[in-house]
Each structure stands twice: as C-alpha cells, then as structure tokens.
Amino acid sequence: MPVGTQASVKAVSPEDLTETGVQVILANTYHLYLRPGHPVIRRLGGLHRFMNWPGPILTDSGGFQVYSLTPLRSLTESGVTFRSHIDGSQHFIGPEEAVEIQEALGADIIMAFDECAPYPCDYDYVERSVRLTTSWAERSLDRKQREDQCLFGIVQGGMYRDLREKSARELVAMGFEGYALGGLSVGEDADTRRRVIQEVIPFLPADKPVYLMGVGTPEDIVEAVTLGVDMFDCVMPTRNARNGTLFTSTGKMSIKNARYAEDDRPIDETCDCYTCTRYSRAYLRHLFMAKEILVYRLNTIHNLAYYTRLMTQLRDAIREDRLTEYRTTFYKRRASPQA
Amino acid sequence: MPVGTQASVKAVSPEDLTETGVQVILANTYHLYLRPGHPVIRRLGGLHRFMNWPGPILTDSGGFQVYSLTPLRSLTESGVTFRSHIDGSQHFIGPEEAVEIQEALGADIIMAFDECAPYPCDYDYVERSVRLTTSWAERSLDRKQREDQCLFGIVQGGMYRDLREKSARELVAMGFEGYALGGLSVGEDADTRRRVIQEVIPFLPADKPVYLMGVGTPEDIVEAVTLGVDMFDCVMPTRNARNGTLFTSTGKMSIKNARYAEDDRPIDETCDCYTCTRYSRAYLRHLFMAKEILVYRLNTIHNLAYYTRLMTQLRDAIREDRLTEYRTTFYKRRASPQA
Numbered sequence: 001m002p003v004g005t006q007a008s009v010k011a012v013s014p015e016d017l018t019e020t021g022v023q024v025i026l027a028n029t030y031h032l033y034l035r036p037g038h039p040v041i042r043r044l045g046g047l048h049r050f051m052n053w054p055g056p057i058l059t060d061s062g063g064f065q066v067y068s069l070t071p072l073r074s075l076t077e078s079g080v081t082f083r084s085h086i087d088g089s090q091h092f093i094g095p096e097e098a099v100e101i102q103e104a105l106g107a108d109i110i111m112a113f114d115e116c117a118p119y120p121c122d123y124d125y126v127e128r129s130v131r132l133t134t135s136w137a138e139r140s141l142d143r144k145q146r147e148d149q150c151l152f153g154i155v156q157g158g159m160y161r162d163l164r165e166k167s168a169r170e171l172v173a174m175g176f177e178g179y180a181l182g183g184l185s186v187g188e189d190a191d192t193r194r195r196v197i198q199e200v201i202p203f204l205p206a207d208k209p210v211y212l213m214g215v216g217t218p219e220d221i222v223e224a225v226t227l228g229v230d231m232f233d234c235v236m237p238t239r240n241a242r243n244g245t246l247f248t249s250t251g252k253m254s255i256k257n258a259r260y261a262e263d264d265r266p267i268d269e270t271c272d273c274y275t276c277t278r279y280s281r282a283y284l285r286h287l288f289m290a291k292e293i294l295v296y297r298l299n300t301i302h303n304l305a306y307y308t309r310l311m312t313q314l315r316d317a318i319r320e321d322r323l324t325e326y327r328t329t330f331y332k333r334r335a336s337p338q339a
Numbered sequence: 340m341p342v343g344t345q346a347s348v349k350a351v352s353p354e355d356l357t358e359t360g361v362q363v364i365l366a367n368t369y370h371l372y373l374r375p376g377h378p379v380i381r382r383l384g385g386l387h388r389f390m391n392w393p394g395p396i397l398t399d400s401g402g403f404q405v406y407s408l409t410p411l412r413s414l415t416e417s418g419v420t421f422r423s424h425i426d427g428s429q430h431f432i433g434p435e436e437a438v439e440i441q442e443a444l445g446a447d448i449i450m451a452f453d454e455c456a457p458y459p460c461d462y463d464y465v466e467r468s469v470r471l472t473t474s475w476a477e478r479s480l481d482r483k484q485r486e487d488q489c490l491f492g493i494v495q496g497g498m499y500r501d502l503r504e505k506s507a508r509e510l511v512a513m514g515f516e517g518y519a520l521g522g523l524s525v526g527e528d529a530d531t532r533r534r535v536i537q538e539v540i541p542f543l544p545a546d547k548p549v550y551l552m553g554v555g556t557p558e559d560i561v562e563a564v565t566l567g568v569d570m571f572d573c574v575m576p577t578r579n580a581r582n583g584t585l586f587t588s589t590g591k592m593s594i595k596n597a598r599y600a601e602d603d604r605p606i607d608e609t610c611d612c613y614t615c616t617r618y619s620r621a622y623l624r625h626l627f628m629a630k631e632i633l634v635y636r637l638n639t640i641h642n643l644a645y646y647t648r649l650m651t652q653l654r655d656a657i658r659e660d661r662l663t664e665y666r667t668t669f670y671k672r673r674a675s676p677q678a
Contacts, residue, residue, distance in 0.1 A: 007625065011632040036625045040601055044621055052617045262379055278391045282383055286346065286375045293350040296632055 001026040001058060001233040002304055006035070007051045010238050011296040012304070014053040020273060020301055021308035024056040024109075026233040029101055030065035033093070034084050038104035046106030058109040058233070061098045061140075061154070064182075064214070067116055075115070077132070095136040099143040099151075107149065111180065112140035114154040119186040126158035133182075134170040141174055152178040152211060159192055161199045168203035178209040181229070185214045194223060201228045218247060218310055222330055225314045226323060237307045241299035244288050247306040251334045255299065260285045273305035274298075340365040340397060340572040341643055345374070346390045349577050350635040351643070353392040359612060359640055360647035363395040363448075365572040368440055369404035372432070373423050377443035385445030397448040397572070400437045400479075400493070403521075403552070406455055414454070416471070434475040438482040438490075446488065450519065451479035453493040458525040465497035473509040480513055491517040491550060498531055500538045507542035517548040520568070524553045533562060540567045557586060557649055561669055564653045565662060576646045580638035583627050586645040590673045594638065599624045612644035613637075 001024045002009045002017065009017060009025055017025065027047060032038060044050050047057055066073060066082050073082035079094020093101070098113035113136045117129040133156045144151050153171035157163035171179060181200065184193050197212065204210055211231035212224050221232055237247065244255045248268040253260075255267075266276035267284065275284075275298040287295035317326035340363045341348045341356065348356060348364055356364065366386060371377060383389050386396055405412060405421050412421035418433020432440070437452035452475045456468040472495045483490050492510035496503035510518060520539065523532050536551065543549055550570035551563050560571055576586065583594045587607040592599075594606075605615035606623065614623075614637040626634035656665035 006629040006631055007622070008629075008631040008633045013633060013636070031629075035629060036600065036621070040621070043601060044603055044619065050619075050622055050625075052622075261375065262382060264383055280383065280389075282375070282379070283346070283389055283391075286389075290345040290347075290370075290374060292345055292347040293632065293635055294347045294352060297352070297636070 001231065002238055002307075003028070003233055003235045004051070004053075004057075005235075006031050007041075007047060009300075009304075011242065011300045012238075014051070014055075016274075016297070016301050017053070017304070018055070020304040021312065022055070022304060023308075024058055024231075025053060026058045026060065027051075027105070027107065028065055029059045029062035029098065029105065029111075030069070030093075032059075032105060033062060033091075033101050034086055038101045042104040042106070048106065056109065057107040059102045059105050059107040059111065060213075061111040061113040062093055062101065063098070063114050064116055066093060067118075077135070079113070079136075095139040096143045099140050103144075103146050103149065106146075109150045109152060109178065110144075112137040112151060112153050112176070114156055114182055116183050116186070117156065117158050119158070119183070119188055121158050123160060123163075126156070126160055126163050129158075130156050130163050130167045130170075133167060137171055137174060137176075141176075150177040152176055152180050152209075154180040154182040154213070155200060155204075156183050157196075157200070158183055159188060159196055161196075164196060164200040165203055168200050172203065172205060176208070178211060178231075179204045180211040180213050182213050184212065185216055185220075190220070190223070193220075194227070197224060197227045197229065218307075218330075221307075221310060222314070222327055225318075226327055237303035238300050241303040242296050244295075244299065246299060247303050249333055250336055255281065255284050255288050255295075257285070267302050268306070271302065271305060271309075273302050275302040275305075340570065341577055341646075342367070342572055342574045343390070343392075343396075344574075345370050346380075346386060348639075348643075350581065350639045351577075353390070353394075355613075355636070355640050356392070356643070357394070359643040360651065361394070361643060362647075363397055363570075364392060365397045365399065366390075366444070366446065367404055368398045368401035368437065368444065369408070369432075371398075371444060372401060372430075372440050373425055377440045381443040381445070387445065395448065396446040398441045398444050398446040398450065399552075400450040400452040401432055401440065402437070402453050403455055405432060416474070418452070418475075434478040435482045438479050442483070442485045442488065445485075448489045448491060448517065449483075451476045451490060451492050451515070453495055453521055455522045455525070456495065456497050458497070458522070458527055460497050462499060462502075465495070465499055465502050468497075469495050469502050469506045469509075472506060476510055476513060476515075480515075489516040491515055491519050491548075493519040493521040493552070494539060494543075495522050496539070497522055498527060498535055500535075503535060503539040504542055507539050511542065511544060515547070517550060517570075518543045519550040519552050521552050523551065524555055524559075529559070529562070532559075533566065536563060536566045536568065557646075557669075560646075560649060561653070561666055564657075565666055576642035577639050580642040581635050583638065585638060586642050588672055589675055594620065594623050594627050594634075596624075606641050607645070610641065610644060610648075612641050614641040614644075 004025045005028045069085045070082040081092045095113040102110035114133045115129045117126045137153045153176035155167045157167040209230045212229045260281040263281040317323045343364045344367045408424045409421040420431045434452040441449035453472045454468045476492045492515035494506045496506040548569045551568045599620040602620040656662045
C-alpha cells in the first residue's frame with residue numbers, strides 16, 4: 001500500500017496508481033483529522049469520492065503519528081491528549097474517537113487504536129502497553145457501527161516473545177478481520193524484527209490477512225512474505241522517488257549520479273512502466289538537477305511499479321510453490337553488478 | 340504556447356499537454372544551453388526525443404534571458420558576454436551561436452538573436468538597438484543550416500512608431516518565415532502596447548505568423564488577436580496554476596480562499612478538462628493548503644485547458660467572422676459576478 005498521507009499519494013494521480021498496479025492505498029487518520037477535518041470529508045462523500053480513488057483504502061488509527069509527530073502529549077486509559085504539529089492546538093483521540101473519525105473518512109479497512117511502545121523499551125512498560133492496546137482494541141470494536149468497513153487489530157508487545165503472544169491471543173479472541181503487527185521497524189535490527197515476526201505469526205489465524213505496518217525495503221518485504229506476512233505500507237517507494245533514489249531489478253540507483261548525464265537507457269530495461277517506456281536516465285537526471293516537478297511524478301510511478309511488480313512476483317511464487325527459489329533468485333540478481 | 344523552460348512544461352507530462360489541446364510548446368535556449376547543454380541534447384536525439392514531446396517546439400534565441408537573468412553582461416556588435424545565473428561561469432552568445440545552439444536543440448521554430456531594449460528607453464538607445472537587431476537577424480539567417488526548422492525574426496523598436504516600422508521593414512526584406520514582436524510586455528501600459536502592435540502589424544506580411552512574445556493575460560490575448568496577432572507564449576497559465584490562481588470563464592479565482600473549503604463544485608462548471616471532471620474545489624484547496632505536489636499538476640492542466648480553449652474560440656470566431664461579437668461576450672461574461 002503506497003502511503004497517501006493527506007488524501008494524495010504524493011506526486012501521482014489515481015490513474016497513475018491504477019496503471020502501476022496499485023491495489024490498496026493508505027491514508028493517515030491523524031493528518032486528515034487535522035486537515036481538512038473528517039467532518040468535511042464525510043460531508044463531501046467520504047475519502048474515495050474526495051480524492052477520486054475508487055479502489056480500496058486503509059486508514060491507520062492515528063496513533064502512530066500522535067506518538068511520533070506531536071509534542072506535549074499525555075497518555076491515559078481514556079486516550080491521548082496532544083498538540084497539532086500544524087498549529088499547536090490541543091486535541092484528544094481515544095479508541096472511540098479513532099473509530100468515529102475513520103468511519104467519517106469512510107475507508108474500506110480501518111485500524112483499532114493502539115499504543116506503540118518506544119524502542120528500546122523495558123518489559124514493564126511494554127506489558128502495560130499491551131494491556132492498554134487490548135483494552136483499546138475492545139473499545140474500538142464496541143464503537144464500530146459501519147458494516148461496510150473491516151476493522152483490523154494491532155498486535156503489540158515490543159521485542160518480547162511472551163508479550164507478542166499475549167497480545168496476539170487477546171486480539172484473536174475478539175475476532176478481528178485482519179491483524180497488524182505494530183511496533184516494528186522502530187529502530188530494531190533486521191534479525192530481531194525477523195525473530196519477532198516468526199514468533200508471533202503462529203498465533204494469528206491463517207485465513208486472515210497479516211499486515212506488517214511501516215515496512216519496508218524490498219528485502220524486508222521478501223523476508224516478511226517468506227515468514228507469512230500479506231500486507232505492507234511504506235513511504236519508501238514514494239519518498240525515495242522524490243529524493244532521486246530508484247529501485248531496479250538489480251538494486252537501487254541514484255538518478256543524481258553524473259554517470260547518467262548522457263545515459264539514453266531507461267531506469268530499468270526490464271521495467272514496462274510509463275516512465276521506463278518513455279524517458280531516459282539522462283532526461284530524468286536533467287529534470288532532477290533542474291528541480292522540475294515532473295520528475296517527482298515520473299520517479300514515483302517507476303518506484304510504485306517496482307513495488308507492485310515485486311508483490312505480484314511474490315504472490316505468483318507462493319501460488320506456484322516456489323517462494324524459496326524466488327527469494328534465492330531475488331538476492332542473486334541484486335548481487336550482480338549494477339548497470 | 341505554454342513555456343517549457345528546461346525541457347518540461349512545469350508539473351505536466353506531454354500526454355497532459357496533448358489532452359489539454361496544446362499544439363506548440365516553447366523551450367528556453369538560455370536554460371538548456373546552460374543545463375544540460377545543447378551538445379548533450381543533440382547527442383540524445385534532440386529536444387523532441389529528449390522530453391518525449393512529438394509536437395512542435397519553438398525555442399527562443401536566449402537573448403531575453405541573457406538580458407533579464409544574468410549579472411555582469413557586456414554587449415558588443417559580436418554578441419553578449421554574460422555569467423551563468425547557476426554557477427557564475429562566463430559565456431558568450433552572439434547571433435551565430437544562438438542559431439547553432441538552436442539547431443543542436445532541434446526545435447521546429449527557432450528565433451533570431453535580438454537586442455531587447457530596456458523600458459523606458461530613450462530614442463537613441465532604441466535606434467542603436469534596432470540597428471543591432473537587424474544586423475544580428477541577417478547574421479542569424481546566414482548561419483542557419485538546417486532546412487527542417489523555421490526561423491523567425493524579432494521586430495524591436497521600443498515604443499517608437501518609426502523605429503518599429505524601420506525594424507519591421509528591414510526584417511521583412513530578409514524574408515523570415517514568421518515575425519515576432521519583441522520588447523513588449525516589459526512594463527509599458529496596455530494602451531501603449533496596443534498602439535505599438537496596431538502601428539507595426541501593417542508592415543508585416545499577412546501570410547506569415549505574427550508572434551507576440553511573453554504575452555499574456557486572457558484580456559491581453561483577446562486584444563492582440565483582435566489586432567492581428569497569431570501566436571503567444573507566456574508562463575501565466577502555468578505559473579499562476581502553481582500559485583493557486585485559476586482561470587475560469589467568469590474571471591480568476593484563488594483556490595486558497597476559505598470559501599472553497601467545502602465547495603463540491605469543479606473549478607469551472609463549463610470546463611471539460613481532466614481536473615474539472617474529477618476533482619472538487621474543496622479537494623484542490625485541501626491539496627494546495629497541504630502543499631501536495633498533485634495540485635500543481637491538476638491546476639496546471641486546468642489553466643492550460645482554459646488557455647487552449649480561449650485560442651480555439653478565437654480561431655473559430657475569426658473563421659466565422661464574429662470576432663468583435665466574441666470580444667464583447669468575453670468581457671460581458673467576466674463582468675458578471677463570480678461563482
């Protein structure tokens with residue numbers, strides 16, 4: 001899921017998303033709550049109509065942004081009081097408010113409000129955090145009214161095996177329509193992340209989607225899919241695109257590099273995206289150096305096409321029972337010298 | 340002609356240009372000479388291939404940017420020595436260099452190198468400037484080699500009737516494929532501009548295109564077409580779009596205005612552009628306030644559609660011999676209260 005923070009996947013149109021094979025997008029509840037406000041979006045017919053994206057949308061609960069972006073927050077059993085990062089105004093969001101806001105926004109998948117413990121974090125804090133997250137998950141379910149939206153619970157528990165298991169068991173007992181792994185990709189190393197995913201997945205139902213939040217690099221995704229994860233969101237393809245970093249079948253490239261100044265080839269000769277079938281590295285580099293707005297769209301289209309192709313290939317490999325082989329080839333290709 | 344300063348009409352793709360009815364675009368020789376350099380563009384197959392725009396392109400001579408953007412320039416009979424506004428490096432462009440650069444870029448219409456006198460400017464200076472422009476026009480013609488490019492001469496002469504006439508007669512005697520009116524829209528009032536255009540047009544051949552450089556507002560265009568001008572270039576539709584100013588059949592609107600915060604209507608209910616058929620004022624305002632890149636493209640598409648529609652209507656009115664009537668209706672519509 002590409003990230004459409006403020007009801008727009010940065011630099012691209014809904015048609016661009018469809019053309020690159022994007023199936024679901026994510027929008028941030030925190031940002032839309034502050035601007036333009038969920039009542040405005042509800043009155044204008046909901047998020048799909050507002051942004052002219054007919055496909056599925058997932059909204060997060062707002063929790064992660066409240067913890068990571070806002071100053072002067074205070075956390076109680078009821079929820080979180082925080083100040084807007086835009087104008088400093090004071091706000092409160094608890095599990096009930098998070099559901100109400102997300103029902104007003106009208107996404108297809110909405111998320112229960114959770115507490116994402118910092119990293120690193122001692123056992124006692126994480127234990128309290130899991131207790132709060134379970135209680136908030138229950139209150140989120142209770143408040144949910146719309147029947148045309150799926151509600152996912154978020155498994156917390158930091159890097160502690162028993163707390164992850166506890167969190168997963170408690171949420172599964174409530175019967176959510178999908179389960180997210182929260183509190184990962186927060187600074188821990190890849191081995192730790194891998195271990196946590198591996199330990200918690202057995203406690204989640206095999207017939208419900210498992211969503212790893214805020215991940216990640218192509219390598220992270222290949223690893224997590226191998227462990228059983230189904231869904232991801234990350235700003236990586238879009239943000240990297242705007243910084244001039246492009247994903248290719250053989251690794252990353254920086255379009256700023258002077259070696260591309262007269263390179264007439266596309267970003268990736270194996271890519272059939274709009275950008276690769278029409279523009280040279282030389283032109284993209286020129287646009288990037290000249291700060292021409294068009295390059296942000298062209299780069300984003302390419303990176304999204306790369307990510308959706310990766311996911312398609314992973315799905316095909318699972319379906320054809322050759323995921324291990326795919327993973328080996330994936331790493332081999334990246335070890336070969338870059339064009 | 341929308342302006343594609345650095346081989347990109349800011350914020351839009353070639354397909355967007357085609358879809359909005361754009362027929363010709365302008366690219367700036369000065370900018371492309373400095374970055375990425377005309378030899379690079381020539382080696383990559385020329386401007387059309389470089390930027391993936393198959394339609395006609397006009398390049399200016401570079402003169403105007405040299406006079407308006409660069410510090411420390413010195414002007415002689417040979418040409419102009421100036422410093423790059425990007426890195427301060429020293430360069431020289433004279434009429435021969437301007438033609439050579441434009442032949443390397445490979446546009447369909449190229450412009451003779453001219454001297455654009457400042458405004459206001461005394462008679463003696465403008466007289467010398469016309470003499471130089473005529474001499475440079477001759478040298479531009481002499482240097483031209485490619486037969487697949489049209490060369491236009493640029494009429495100078497400031498606000499002086501006899502100097503405009505002199506400049507026009509001298510250029511027409513050389514036989515260019517089109518004639519531009521330079522040195523207008525440089526600070527003079529609309530009445531003066533109107534007078535100058537009216538005075539000079541009779542000295543230009545009726546069967547060659549007349550191109551008013553750097554103009555202008557919809558009103559400027561309607562006035563100039565009424566006086567016999569055929570072609571225009573201006574950053575107005577694209578630059579205004581990026582500043583949130585949109586052109587409509589009843590006048591201009593600023594999408595930033597709080598009155599549009601919940602306005603579900605398109606920018607202009609009479610417009611059939613991509614933006615107006617898909618997005619509300621409320622969404623565009625939200626994107627603009629949130630500084631979302633997508634809005635620059637959506638606004639630009641609308642403003643370009645407005646301008647190309649204006650030109651289509653003017654052509655139709657000329658063809659059907661009702662230009663005066665069209666002009667009256669044009670002003671009446673704008674006097675009516677805005678939506």
